[in-house]
Amino acid sequence: MNNKLTKEEVLHVAHLARIKVGEEEIEKYQVELKQLLNDVDKIKEVDGYDEERMIAPWERDAVLRDDEPGEMLNPKEVLKNAPRHSGNYIAVPIVISEEA
Amino acid sequence: MQFLDKSIQEIHDALKKKEISPKDLVEEAFERIEKSKNLNGYITLNKEEALKQAEALEQKDAGDNLLFGLPIAVKDNILTKGLRTTCASHILDNFIPIYDATIVEKIKANDMIIIGKTNMDEFAMGSSSRTSYFGAPKNPWNHNKISGGSSGGSATTIAARDVLFALGTDTGGSIRQPASYTGIVGMKPTYGRVSRYGIVAFASSLDQAGPMTRNVYENALLLNVIAGMDDKDLTSADKEQEDFTRKIGKDIKGMKIALPNYFRSDIVSEEIRKEVENTKKILESSGATVDYVDMKYLDKAVTLYQIIAMGEASSNLARFDGIRYGYTKENPKDIEDLYLETRKNGFGKEVKRRIMVGSYLLSGDNAKIYYNKALSIRDDMKKEFDRIFKEYDLIIGSTTTTTAYDLTDPMDDPSKSFMDDVLVIPVNMAGLPGLSLPIGFGKGHMPIGLHIIGNSFDEATIYQLAGFLEKKLNLNLDSRKGEENV
Numbered sequence: 001m002n003n004k005l006t007k008e009e010v011l012h013v014a015h016l017a018r019i020k021v022g023e024e025e026i027e028k029y030q031v032e033l034k035q036l037l038n039d040v041d042k043i044k045e046v047d048g049y050d051e052e053r054m055i056a057p058w059e060r061d062a063v064l065r066d067d068e069p070g071e072m073l074n075p076k077e078v079l080k081n082a083p084r085h086s087g088n089y090i091a092v093p094i095v096i097s098e099e100a
Numbered sequence: 101m102q103f104l105d106k107s108i109q110e111i112h113d114a115l116k117k118k119e120i121s122p123k124d125l126v127e128e129a130f131e132r133i134e135k136s137k138n139l140n141g142y143i144t145l146n147k148e149e150a151l152k153q154a155e156a157l158e159q160k161d162a163g164d165n166l167l168f169g170l171p172i173a174v175k176d177n178i179l180t181k182g183l184r185t186t187c188a189s190h191i192l193d194n195f196i197p198i199y200d201a202t203i204v205e206k207i208k209a210n211d212m213i214i215i216g217k218t219n220m221d222e223f224a225m226g227s228s229s230r231t232s233y234f235g236a237p238k239n240p241w242n243h244n245k246i247s248g249g250s251s252g253g254s255a256t257t258i259a260a261r262d263v264l265f266a267l268g269t270d271t272g273g274s275i276r277q278p279a280s281y282t283g284i285v286g287m288k289p290t291y292g293r294v295s296r297y298g299i300v301a302f303a304s305s306l307d308q309a310g311p312m313t314r315n316v317y318e319n320a321l322l323l324n325v326i327a328g329m330d331d332k333d334l335t336s337a338d339k340e341q342e343d344f345t346r347k348i349g350k351d352i353k354g355m356k357i358a359l360p361n362y363f364r365s366d367i368v369s370e371e372i373r374k375e376v377e378n379t380k381k382i383l384e385s386s387g388a389t390v391d392y393v394d395m396k397y398l399d400k401a402v403t404l405y406q407i408i409a410m411g412e413a414s415s416n417l418a419r420f421d422g423i424r425y426g427y428t429k430e431n432p433k434d435i436e437d438l439y440l441e442t443r444k445n446g447f448g449k450e451v452k453r454r455i456m457v458g459s460y461l462l463s464g465d466n467a468k469i470y471y472n473k474a475l476s477i478r479d480d481m482k483k484e485f486d487r488i489f490k491e492y493d494l495i496i497g498s499t500t501t502t503t504a505y506d507l508t509d510p511m512d513d514p515s516k517s518f519m520d521d522v523l524v525i526p527v528n529m530a531g532l533p534g535l536s537l538p539i540g541f542g543k544g545h546m547p548i549g550l551h552i553i554g555n556s557f558d559e560a561t562i563y564q565l566a567g568f569l570e571k572k573l574n575l576n577l578d579s580r581k582g583e584e585n586v
Contacts, residue, residue, distance in 0.1 A: 016459035017414060018421075019452050020440035029456070032514045036410075036457045039515055040470060042403045046477055051468070055475035063338060065331040077198040081425035092423055093432045 003038070004030045104128055104264060108166050108318055115162050115169055122154040122169030122213060129171040129215050132262040140237045141247075141256035143176045144184045145216040153213050160211065166321055168211045173257045173266040176217040177224055178309065179298040180204050183214070187300050188232035189222045191420050191427045191446030201298025202333070203267065203309055203326040210325045215263055219253030222448045223417065224274055224302045226250055227520035228507075231450040236507055239282055240579035241546055245504040248278030248520075254312045255282040259579045265322055266312040271302050272405050273499075273524030275310050276536040280499035280549025283538040283577045285319045285566065286312045290557045291531035292337035294323075295330030303412035304335075306405075306528045314577065316537065316567045320344035323559060339557060347564035353387030355565065356492045362398040363497025363523060363551075371542040372498045379496070379539050379550055382572055383565075390496070393488060397481040401526040402518050404481070407461055407474040408529075414458025420446065453514055482530040489555040494565055497523055499536040499549035523551060533559045537566045538577055547577075 005013075010029045014021040021029060075088050084091040103111055103120055114120045130147055154169065162168035174180060177187045179197040181204075186192045200208065207214070221231040229252025230236040237256040239245040247256045251268030255278035258266050268275040270288035279286025287310045294309050301307060311322035323344045330336045359380060364373050380390045422428035422442030429445065432438035447455070461470045488495060500523060518525075527534040533556075536549040550569070554562040 013456045013460045016463055017452075017456045018418075018436075018439040018443055019447070019456060020444040022444075029453075032453055033457060033460075035514050036406065036453065037460070039518070040403060040407050040410075040457070040461065042400075043407060043470060043473055043477070046400055046403075046473075048480060049473045049476050051472070051476075053476050053479065055472070055479055063334065065334075073198060078424075081195060081198070083422065083425075083428040090424055092435060093438050094434045 003034055005034045005037075006030070102128070104132065104261065108264070108321070111170070112162065112166050112168070122157040123151060125169055126150050126154040126171055126213055126215070129263050132260070133216070133257070136240070136260040136262055138238070139240060139243070139256050139260055140235055141219055141253040141260065141262070142173070142216045143186055143188060143219050143234050143253070146183055146214050149183070150213050150215050157211055157213075165210060167265070167325060170212055170265060171215040171263045172207055172212045173215055173218050173254055173263050174204065175220055175251050175254050175266070175268050177220060177269060177300040177302075178204060178267060179300070180214060180217065183217065185217060185300075186233070187223045188220045188234055189447065189451070190233045191442070192425070193233065193427065195426050197298075199298065202295040202330045204298065206326050206328075207267075212265065212325075218251070218257060218266060221250035221252070222451050223300070223413070224250040224269060224271055225413070225450050225454055225517075227273070227277060227517040229253065229278070230507070230511060231448055233448060238507065239504050241283065242504070242544060244506055244508070245546065246281065246507055248281035248504060250274040250278075251286070251312065252278050255279055255284060255286070258282070258284045258312050258314055261314065261578060261580060264314055264318060267309055267326070268312045269299060269307060269309045270528065271306045272409060272518075272528050273521035275312060276499050276524045276534055276549070276551060277521055279312055279536040280538075280551075281504035281547065283547030283579065284312055284314055285316055285535065285537055286310065287319050287323060287535040287559065287562070288527065288533060289323060289327065289559055290337070290533045292335050293339070293533070293557065293559070294326050295328070295333040295336045297330055297332040301416040303409040304416060305412060306409060316563055316570050317345060317348055319535075320348060320563045337557070342560065344560050344563055347560045348567035350564055351387070352383070352565060352568045355388040355494070357383060357388055357390045357565075358393045358488050358492040358495045359390055360393050360395045360398060360495065360497060362395060364392075367522065368498055368501045369542070372501070372503070372548050375540040375542070375548045376496070376498050376550065379569065382569070386568070386572070391492075395488060396484050397477065398526050400477060401481065401529050402522050404474045404478050404529055405525045406518055407470045408478065410454045410458035411461045411471045412458070414455045414462060417451070417455055422446070450517070478529045481526065485530045485532060493561055495553040497551050499524060499551040503542040503544075503546035503548060527553055532556060533562060535562045535566055537569060538575055539569065539573060540575065
């Protein structure tokens with residue numbers, strides 16, 4: 001079993017997770033992520049997978065609550081935790097840049 | 101006056117007779133917390149509010165509510181309105197919730213007083229609480245040892261006898277394993293028994309909150325309060341209100357108990373296996389039967405857990421983006437820069453590793469190869485438990501494979517934190533209730549726990565057995581006296 005991811009694989013996985021990986025961390029992740037991926041690969045040794053089977057984490061029917069308006073969060077309170085806001089809105093930095 | 105060493109009934113009677121007030125109890129709790137400060141059990145204390153709340157209770161009659169006026173510690177991944185809730189992470193270290201978790205509403209409605217927020221592994225990811233941004237809590241029995249995790253701070257403060265009640269959460273053993281390492285009682289209820297609303301989600305199909313206490317009876321009392329269906333959590337179960345203490349004190353004659361061979365295999369240390377065998381003998385001489393049984397899939401549980409927990413975590417933790425709350429990168433170039441830098445600096449190593457692997461496991465065709473297959477085998481595992489429970493009332497084994505290890509043990513093996521929970525994870529996979537009960541001590545007088553697993557929604561029978569053994573064994577579980585032994 002290969003015990004290291006390639007550099008590109010690490011960067012791909014980091015991109016999926018939207019986590020920046022510094023140049024100095026790549027080598028460590030090559031080994032650590034591969035070890036975890038080797039761990040989870042053990043599932044391939046288990047037989048009996050039925051793709052058609054419907055799986056829910058609980059066996060009970062989902063019960064929906066009555067469709068009645070409930071209490072709302074106060075927008076002023078919500079904004080207190082938001083690092084950037086403007087008026088009643090949460091602000092975000094530019095999403096589509098000019099180069100795109 | 102040391103009221104917090106008395107029985108819950110004695111405390112209650114003293115409150116009723118106005119010999120003491122809730123304020124006395126709160127003050128005593130904070131004196132104790134101050135004394136055991138070096139154990140690092142807490143991230144945030146709630147002194148001012150707690151005293152205010154205690155004063156407000158002075159005018160109120162305790163009635164027959166045994167929990168009236170009693171201080172309680174809450175794990176720091178459970179939202180408390182107006183009280184900082186960090187999940188032991190840098191990314192939330194300035195986060196003040198604007199609402200209470202349902203279980204927090206419930207303990208407040210029962211006039212319990214929140215004393216502070218307890219230390220834990222970052223986002224509950226870990227088995228020793230050493231991934232906390234705020235440093236690891238220490239085991240009150242030996243300050244060089246871990247308290248376990250992820251609910252390590254809650255375990256620490258109960259074992260140190262700062263307070264009598266704490267809330268923890270358990271996704272893959274995080275209540276039961278630290279309870280075992282610190283010689284306290286910890287219950288993970290059936291999935292759906294307790295509302296998850298307002299608990300910061302880690303792996304939504306596994307997470308469950310539960311009580312951590314110094315004894316069995318008080319554990320059941322606290323479950324009485326937090327259990328119940330919640331309109332805000334559609335996975336919470338619509339079950340009749342029940343009294344979980346009702347079977348405590350009842351005889352166990354005729355009870356049928358299974359002990360899976362995997363739980364007594366050589367992955368478990370000899371001293372622990374011996375203690376479990378002793379317990380088996382006690383149960384048999386008390387009229388119960390204990391049979392060794394073979395169970396399929398138990399050895400696959402960690403693999404399933406890794407896939408399901410990391411997958412669900414990667415999805416749940418996508419919400420920490422530096423936009424709505426928590427730590428954020430200053431002056432980001434654009435949105436991508438904001439995400440990448442916020443998450444790089446905000447999360448710790450263990451959390452980042454798990455999010456990355458989880459994202460990979462859920463991406464494209466991998467979802468089928470790993471996640472869906474894991475759910476399918478998890479269903480088989482649940483059926484295996486169902487098969488056992490057709491014949492048996494309870495399943496037992498040890499909670500952990502060793503006693504608590506050194507705080508300085510290496511942390512560079514990414515699989516280690518999963519393997520620490522190898523015996524407790526199957527219970528989360530099957531959604532069953534499980535409790536850890538202290539049954540003895542190993543080398544260096546470190547506590548050993550018995551794991552008692554019940555059928556779905558049969559917490560009451562677990563408490564029955566646990567209560568019976570607790571009385572029979574009559575161990576001295578006060579770590580403050582044990583300290584002289586180490």
